[in-house]
Structures are given as C-alpha cells and as structure tokens.
Amino acid sequence: MSTSTDHGRPDPEATSPAANSEGRPVSDRGDTVCVIGAGASGLTAIKNLREHGFGVDCYERETGVGGAWNWRHDRSPVYASTHLISSKPFTQFPDFPMPDSWPDYPHHGQVLSYFERYADHFDLRSHIWFGTEVIRVQPVEGDRWDVTTRSTGGYGPERTARYAAVVIANGHNWSPKLPRYEGLEQFRGEIMHASSYKDPAQLRGKRVLVVGAGNTGCDIAVEAAQQASRCWHSTRRGYWYAPKYVLGRPADQVNDTLLALRVPLRVRQWLYHWTLRLTVGDLTRFGLPKPDHRVYETHPIANSQLVYYVGHGAIGPVPDVARFHPYAVELADGREIDPEVVVFATGYLPRFEFLDASVFSDSAGAGRPTLWLNAFTPGHPTLAVAGLLQPDSGLFTLSHWQTVLFARLLQARRDRPERATAFAQRVRERAGERYSGPVKDSSRHWFEVGHADYLRAIQRALVELEGK
C-alpha cells in the first residue's frame, strides 16, 4: 500500500535540479498528487487518492482539518448554533457513516469531530502540511503542475514543487459577497457580514435587520427573534421555507423516497406545495412575499423555526433594502426602519486567488469557471476541483464521488491512456453542463446541483471511463 513518496516532504535542497520558468528551484514530486485544502472535500480527496495508490501532499492554510466546519479557522463561516440542514444519510461520506447515536441533523461541532475521526481513521494527517498556504498553481509541460507554497500569513520562503495532478478543494464559503447599497457608508449602525456572526450574544437586546433568505439568513433571523429586542428579515423575493420534518421523518428522506421512485419534477413540486399547504399554509398572510418560482428552483431553505417566529410576531418580514440613511434603512416599499445592527447574510463567492484566470477560461476572474461535472477543466486533464457544488442535499457524498472519479481518471491515464483521452474529449464537449432543473440564476445558483441528477451523471461518467 505504501509508495516511496509516502512521508516525503517536498524539499528543494534534496531533490532534482529542475527549475521553473523564473529559474527558481522546483522539487519534482513524481507521481504525487497535490490537494489544496483539508476541509471536507480535501480530506476525501486524500483518502480516495491514497486508496487508489497515489501519493498525496495536501496543503492546508490552517492548523487543523475540517475547513469551513472548524470554527477555530479564521475563514470558517459557522456560528455557535450552526446545524446541518441535510439529515445524516445525505451528509455523511458514503463509506464512513456518522454514529447512530447522533441526531438526524448534527451540530457543527459534531461535524468537525466527524472529520477529525475520518482523518485519524484513514491516517490522513501524515499527508497534510498544516499552516501552509498555496500562493500559485501553474501548469507546466506534460500536464504537470508547479505549486508554490509558503507559511500562512506570508512568513518564510516560498517553495515550489512539481506535481502530476492537482485537486483544488479550497472551499467556496469564505469570501463574503457584500451587496452595494446607496448610503451604506453613512450608516451609523453596526454592519456585519454573516461570516463574522458567531454568537447570538452579538444581537442581544438590539434592533436587528437581517438581509438575505439563505439558510444562514434564516438561522440568524431565528436567533435574532429569540435574542434581539426587534428583528426584521429582509428578502428580495418570496421563498419556500421547508420544514426539517414532514410526515414524521426528515424532509429530505421523504423527498428522496420520491426521487428513488423517479417521480417527475412537476409531480414532486405539486406534492411539495400541497404538503406545505397542509402544514404552514399560505405565507403571504404573515406579510411574506409570495414565491415567484416553483419549489426546487432555488437552493432549498430548510428551516422549521422561521415561520414559527414570524407567526409569533418575533420576526418582521420586510422587502428588499432600497438605501441606507445615517440612522435609518429605507425599504423598497418606502417604509423606514431603524435597526442598530445590520447582518448581511448575502452569501459567499468562490475564489481561486492562486490560479491564473486563463486556466479556467474565466477571463472576467469572477470565480466562475466553466467545468464539466463542476470538477473537470477543458484542456487540463490533471486538474480537478472538488466540492464546488451547491447541492440540494449534503455535499460530502458528492465530493467523495468526484474524487473517486478523478483518482480513477488518473489510473486510466497511466494504464489505459486511450480511455483518458476519450474522457478529456467529453470534458471539452460537455463543459458547462447543469445538473438541476430550471434554477433562478444568481451568483449563488450557478453551481447549484440536484444531488440525484448530479450523482447519476457521476455514475455515468465512471461507467464511460471504465467501460463495462
């Protein structure tokens, strides 16, 4: 099971005299694969690449595993009460179940301990360089990659190592997306992005406006309802607020019963609307806007408590923000409210600051690459992105299968090159494919996928790669 590169560390002094285009020494890591990030997707990349016989060097800018789910990390978006919004069977890695003793929707602290156990169980830590950030990833001849790293924070010398392949698993929930509003600079109250919201104590006794109806926005609105003296929740459009339990079971498990039976989307939408009608009923009577889309057309919001607190008057639904005044916020309908704290739960944008935009043919640098299966780049057969997905379910299973597919692709490059060539051709032809029904387009929804559609596509790609 071991390879000669197992515990080696790229050491420019000790290895080959190769040099990159700038004449700096490059240590050649042979067949080793570089994984960027040791969060959920990075960990499963290490595990699956190792399982398929590859040596792995993983670079992690923080000092622990778990990425976004590790609250100690300065890029972690989790707050004290973060819970999973998909139930356990959809969240866990398919070959490493979460303990039976955990609840249906585990807490973020449990998710972190899950990753720590995963890392220890499969002995992944010995392949991770902690406290090391990747500052440049450059393609070189032979479909290989020069990866330049340094200590997190910019200390110490830069080092460059050459890898046979690269898996980018740097996450997409750390670079806050802040909308622009007229007069925001003059606003005298406190403004924060959800990424810096950690604890409900930050809201206690204050008048709070929460902007954004994603899962985070709804969670924060619910906490504000319990802690703040007043809470407004501003949403651009109406949404479907799915309860976490329906018919006595976690809602996603009920939904997947229908998916397993391949019930068509229209029928599922109808059933869903009907179920909501039976439980929370018509939301417009609370002053919530009527959804302008059918359910399953935006990222699902699983929150049983939002409607509950709206019904108790603890959350005041308001429309979009029009502009800010020094001591007030003007809403789209002309009303003015006077919050002391504004929390922008307006999401995050993917960023690949270490990669030249031309690699992803993303000339605008918008962090919006054109990929096949949200993972494979045309023209770069040894590069994969893991976890760049916004599934209507848990992400980890999807990352797992992405990295299994990539490991098998690398095996095919070695053993059956003609199949790898055919795969590269499919990447060129199908880049940009979508894996969900019609979705409202916004910078958040372009990598939205339906988990069933996506996993079926992965399964087909595996079969096409390896044949019958």
Next chain:
Amino acid sequence: MSASELRVMRGREWSRPVRPARREVLSAVPELEEGRPPLLFVPGFGHGAWAFAEHWLGHAASRGFPAYAVSLRGHGGSEPAPEATLRAYAHDVVQVAASLPRQAVLVGHGAGALVVAHALARYPARGAVLVAPVFGGWGVLGAALRRNPAGTLPAVFGGPLRLNRGQLFSRELPDEEARRYVGRLGRAGRRAQWALLGEPEAEPAVGAPPVLVLGSPDDRVVPASTLTRVARRYGSAPLLFPGMGHDLMLDARWAEPIDAILDWLEKEPVAH
C-alpha cells in the same frame, strides 16, 4: 472492481436509513499500542460477541492486535431485533468499524462472513477474513436439513434455526464445554434467515481489501465446495484446518486458525 458495479445512487438507503439499535461490543486490546490494525470479529447467526471473547479476542491482543467483537442486533447482549434484516446487520458492522480508532480488518464467521461481505461494500476495510463462510443458497440448506432436520426445518417457516453439537464442534471438544456453547446460542431474525435462501449477492468491496478465506473440510455446515467457491470469488484458495467443526473459534484446536489469520495479517502489507 469495474465502475459499472459501483453504486453511487443509494436512494433507498438514504430515504429509509436503518433504525439504530444498541449494540454489544466486547474488546481486548494489547497493553502496548504497536500500530497494528484493529480486528473486528463478526459472529454468525445465533452467536454473539461472546463466541470470540472466549479465546480469540485475548489471543489476538496477546499478539499485539487490538481486537473487538460485535453482537449483531438481536444477538448476545445487543438489543432484541426480531425483524432484523441482512442490511441492518451490515449496518451494525459498518457502524462499529467506523467507530474504531483506525481502519479495521473485518473477520466474519459463518453467516457473519456474509454480513462482512455486505459491509465491505460500505466500508473500505484494511482487509477481510471470512471464516467458514455461510453465503446461503439451497446447498447449505440441504446440508443442514440432512444433518439436523429437526433443528433446521422450523427456520424455513420463520422459526428459530437450532444448530446442534455435531454440526458445530469436533469430537475433540469436551462434552461439557460443547453443551455450554450450544446452550448460549440464540437466533437470527427470520427475515435475515430467509435472506440466506436467496443467496444474496454482495456488492463488490470498496477500497480493494485483501481477503482471506478459511474453514474446515470437515465442517458439517459449510461444504468444502462452498469454501472453494467463496475463496475463488476473492481470487484465492481457502486455508483448511482438517478435523475441526464449524465453530473454529470455539473448537478444541481454536488457536490454529487465529494464529494463521494473524500470521497472514503480519505478512500482508495491510498490517503496517
């Protein structure tokens, strides 16, 4: 394993997860941690973790392997589960394996070997050992009916399967011990028993673990031809211990098979 056999979509398992059940896990760990992979022993139908606690757990620990044994639901000290299915048993095994500190080697005995074969599709074990594997089918039923019609026939109709001394042990085992063991036997869920008749095909293992098959040519439950067939499925030949009964972990010469398993693990690269 080819990709066409890989199952990515598991709609039924996601939408109908196995209901948790309290499990009994017995263990013996070496005094000195030597970095060896943990072993997880899975008893067959009717047996509990006690069957391994008798000799094998302690012996494995004395040779430096942390050793654990689980009682499948409805067996031994685990929660009663009359409606248990094969899938629930495999779930129990994967749950315990994933709770161990390091990647484990799964060792299944009898029908427990079938449970292990199913668990291997859901957990990338470091290795697997199938001891006197009962993979089901009419052949096994025929053999059991011939040897022990009164104990076997009720099982066909959902009653308990009662194995007798002659099926499980060689004559070398003192009568008193044999009676004690037979007295401790319980029963598997009827749905799981029926599943054996259908010869349920296990999905291919994930992570390509090395698999060792061993048994006895004088086993009155598993015919030698079955041993060969199971071993061939995993690309090897069975390791044989003539003169022993079906319960290799309890029979008089219990030390020979466990030593062979541990020797194999030490030789295989998996142990390092």
